[in-house]
Amino acid sequence: MNISPSPWTPTTYPIPGSNPAPLETPQFDTPVLNRKKRGVADKDALWPQHSTIRVSLLGMTEEQKNFTKKQICKWAPHINLCIQFTDRPDGHIRIKADNNIIGGYSDIGKDSASDEEASMVVGFRDGLNAFAGGTITHEFGHALGLRHEHQHPDTNLDFNPKLIHERAVKSIPDVTLEEVKVNVIGKLPRDTVITSPYDRNSIMHYKFSKEELNGGEPVPEINELSEKDIKFISSLYPKVYCPPCRRSGFGFFPPPTV
Ligand SMILES: [Zn+2]
Structure with a gap:
């Protein structure tokens, strides 16, 4: 597998106003900014496709390990x-616990x-x-x-951007407004990504308050997979695919019920 290095991609913000950590407590321990409608x-x-991925659970209590496995296993039935x-x-994916932060970060996919x-x-x-x-889960x-x-x-x-930057500095004190504009809220170039229609209920979507948006409805905190998350990940790692058969009337077979 030809794998190239990629920057860390920190993801989650602390929930504003909910028991925020002191500034010296890092919410992220990574320098590059980088949770998906x-x-x-x-x-x-x-x-x-169909590969076996070993996932290391490091520095965790047995309770934390079981909790982590439970979240990951929300994805597992929907991928090949x-x-x-x-x-x-x-492991191919190495997950380390940090008992001093909330939130987290991850490399992207096979990186x-x-x-x-x-x-x-x-x-x-x-x-x-x-x-x-x-x-x-996010x-x-x-990692997928x-x-x-x-x-x-x-x-x-x-x-x-200004208010979103104010939230970001609670996690990464030296993050600049420009970095937030590019890495947190900037649109991804269409030619670098695979998409399905935008989904504001996705587990991969950040929470945004009314004040952090110039109009429109606030985006609530999402902690579970949406139906569209499941459809999208199933399309990226389809469990069963049979090429169309030349005999008319046959071809695609439904995947087994999970
Ligand atoms: Zn993220």
């Missing part, structure tokens, strides 16, 4: 990849396998709550190759 995937980051969990540190460091960090500072669960979406839904080329969100 119905679907945006990186064209070059998908794992080989075989997910194997391991305590060894040499996760490009080095030996953790490819994903997830925060358990506030325990095994819904947000921590949503974060893991980050694993990145998904990008942020709010950066979908067809999004119609009118962002207030």
